[in-house]
Amino acid sequence: MGILVNKDSKVIVQGMTGREGASHSRAMKEFGTQVVAGVTPGKGGSDFEGWPVYNSVAEAKAAHGANVSIIFVPPAGAADAVLEAAHAGMPLIILITEGVPTIDMMRAVQEVKALDAISRANGGEGVRLIGGNCPGLVTSGECKVGIMPNKIYSEKGRIGLISRSGTLTYEAAKLLSDAGLGTSTTVGIGGDPVIGTTFADVLPMFEADPDTDAIVLIGEIGGADEEAAAEYIGKHMKKPVIAFISGRSAPAGKRMGHAGAIIMGNVGTPESKLAAFAAVNVPVADTMPQIMDMVKKALNIQN
Amino acid sequence: MKLHEYQGKELLRQFGVNVQDGKVAYTPDEVRTIAREYGQAVVVKAQVHVGGRGKAGGVKFSPTIDKAFENAEKILGMDIKGLTVNKVLVTKAVDIDAGTEYYVGMIVDRNVQSFTLMACAEGGMEIEELAAERPEAIIRHRVDPITGLRPYEAREVAIRAGFKGNLNKIADMMVKMSQAALARDAVLVEINPLFIDADGTPLALDTKFEIDDNAMYRHKDLLDWRELEAEHPLEIEASKYGFAYVKLDDGNVGVLGNGAGIVMTSLDVVNRAGAKPANFLDIGGGAKAEIVYNAVKLVSKDTDVKAIFINIFGGITRADEVAKGVIQALNEGILTKPVRMRIAGTAEEEAKALLAEVNSPLIQMYPDMFQAAEAASRDANSAGEAK
Numbered sequence: 001m002g003i004l005v006n007k008d009s010k011v012i013v014q015g016m017t018g019r020e021g022a023s024h025s026r027a028m029k030e031f032g033t034q035v036v037a038g039v040t041p042g043k044g045g046s047d048f049e050g051w052p053v054y055n056s057v058a059e060a061k062a063a064h065g066a067n068v069s070i071i072f073v074p075p076a077g078a079a080d081a082v083l084e085a086a087h088a089g090m091p092l093i094i095l096i097t098e099g100v101p102t103i104d105m106m107r108a109v110q111e112v113k114a115l116d117a118i119s120r121a122n123g124g125e126g127v128r129l130i131g132g133n134c135p136g137l138v139t140s141g142e143c144k145v146g147i148m149p150n151k152i153y154s155e156k157g158r159i160g161l162i163s164r165s166g167t168l169t170y171e172a173a174k175l176l177s178d179a180g181l182g183t184s185t186t187v188g189i190g191g192d193p194v195i196g197t198t199f200a201d202v203l204p205m206f207e208a209d210p211d212t213d214a215i216v217l218i219g220e221i222g223g224a225d226e227e228a229a230a231e232y233i234g235k236h237m238k239k240p241v242i243a244f245i246s247g248r249s250a251p252a253g254k255r256m257g258h259a260g261a262i263i264m265g266n267v268g269t270p271e272s273k274l275a276a277f278a279a280v281n282v283p284v285a286d287t288m289p290q291i292m293d294m295v296k297k298a299l300n301i302q303n
Numbered sequence: 304m305k306l307h308e309y310q311g312k313e314l315l316r317q318f319g320v321n322v323q324d325g326k327v328a329y330t331p332d333e334v335r336t337i338a339r340e341y342g343q344a345v346v347v348k349a350q351v352h353v354g355g356r357g358k359a360g361g362v363k364f365s366p367t368i369d370k371a372f373e374n375a376e377k378i379l380g381m382d383i384k385g386l387t388v389n390k391v392l393v394t395k396a397v398d399i400d401a402g403t404e405y406y407v408g409m410i411v412d413r414n415v416q417s418f419t420l421m422a423c424a425e426g427g428m429e430i431e432e433l434a435a436e437r438p439e440a441i442i443r444h445r446v447d448p449i450t451g452l453r454p455y456e457a458r459e460v461a462i463r464a465g466f467k468g469n470l471n472k473i474a475d476m477m478v479k480m481s482q483a484a485l486a487r488d489a490v491l492v493e494i495n496p497l498f499i500d501a502d503g504t505p506l507a508l509d510t511k512f513e514i515d516d517n518a519m520y521r522h523k524d525l526l527d528w529r530e531l532e533a534e535h536p537l538e539i540e541a542s543k544y545g546f547a548y549v550k551l552d553d554g555n556v557g558v559l560g561n562g563a564g565i566v567m568t569s570l571d572v573v574n575r576a577g578a579k580p581a582n583f584l585d586i587g588g589g590a591k592a593e594i595v596y597n598a599v600k601l602v603s604k605d606t607d608v609k610a611i612f613i614n615i616f617g618g619i620t621r622a623d624e625v626a627k628g629v630i631q632a633l634n635e636g637i638l639t640k641p642v643r644m645r646i647a648g649t650a651e652e653e654a655k656a657l658l659a660e661v662n663s664p665l666i667q668m669y670p671d672m673f674q675a676a677e678a679a680s681r682d683a684n685s686a687g688e689a690k
Binding site: 075076099100101102103104106107109110111147149151163164165166167168169170171174191193194218220221222223224225228246247248249250251254286287288289 | 411413414416417418447448449485488490515517518520521549551552560561562563564565567568570571572573574575580583588616647648649671673
């Protein structure tokens, strides 16, 4: 099971015929994901390595009953691709693209949220955007809609993983797997300042997932998403959550690779995040291997 | 991209904001000419990309032409927080006592997933200081990223902030500032002080304007304003390779890895190991040998760096490609500092074999990031002591 995606998910790839889109379409297929079609405006009607290519998301969705779209469109067209998928009624949209202008993301996120509300008010399943600038998501052993290495997600486990960083997610997933814990679903929410889905949006899904026993949350400096997550955990979560904060030694005012990873004034400091987690008794690991010990302790697993 | 005051004013003026214009000068003689032309008291203002120019002595009221010349001589060439002043803005001085100073600004705010408009009746102060000392004095309002700020919202905010003056004109200025911010992909715009004269008319005396780097492709007309000399030379070189690179102060270990998160954590690990990271360098995913070679070359140029810590988690990055890049740097004599690395994942064994062949004490591989970081930190710290 896991959350958001599973073996029944039908995935289309916006930008399949581009370099990134092509290589990750292949990797997702290898993983076992049901990649059903590609969308590249202007190339509709053609075939790409056995996949049918359509001019629009609406056509691809109608033809294949797709319920997830993953976007590899370059930055200038990325927000438009999100809106196309959202207006086509795609319930889950994953934006991988890095470097999308912030204003485009603000507008897209606002519109997606409005469409989500309308869909839900009419009894629909809603519209959710994950990312941009994210590695995507994967339910181990079932379905990968993203760019993470296949190998570390082949075995099912029972730990939910949410992260703002790509490579650090892989690192954590590998450590969890090596420790015999493994991951249920991994969600990379993205490193940009304005993203479609935050920690606090994903936590309730893990809380409700019968296949997840505990959650590992990998945050970083900048913004206040970790603080919002801590507040949610304090009020609503029964399952244990273990946190990790990356960039604790970064200086203020400097952007650390991720556009969202910047400390501005008193907002986004590691101290504020550590205090927020401490206030709701969420253990914060100082190093990545320590995460495994904390998870085991929380679940009463003997070494 | 940060803009200078005069550039920010130019953009705001294009959207109809009433700004206190001025002229840019590069020499004291030019300043004298401008002051003579204005025929009144002027202010000579350093144009550098840092805050706190006034406190550093970079902004001087000049009641006479001679005084303007004298102040220009002092300010041009002066060092403000490590940056050399090579141009000044000369503006007509305003009698501050004949009016009031306020603050308005708009900033990208991830918590509201849009812009937040900020307004405060206490102008002239740095907003960061104000936010720390008297946060309740700042009125905040989310601006819709699709519609922008509308006049009724601007009036409401101006009233809540306690602005006195011509309400419609003040609101109009705020709306125009919002239009400039949205059209020019700002991540930050400030009018501070926003001066309201005795008639109630608003005038932008100083501005800050910063544009989203991701959106520069649609503001090509502003590319000429980019000043590379204002950045660290290694940061400029890194941008040529497309690396995300940040030079860090007082460091001794060069740090590079694949992915922002892993590099951030690598900095933390170096700190824990008792050394200081000298830089942040993300080589990106799927890096080939040549990219690694360029990264090692770049970090080696930094004289602060005494040892290099490479932290790679191979998903799409192949360990043997990383090893080849490092070995190439060694063979070309570029690599003179110890490299301590951890490369996990794809083609790890091939990487080990390549390194065994070279068998240089300068390059060592470790099974995890902690051991590699500790080794690099030890080497860097002992190199410092040896000096």
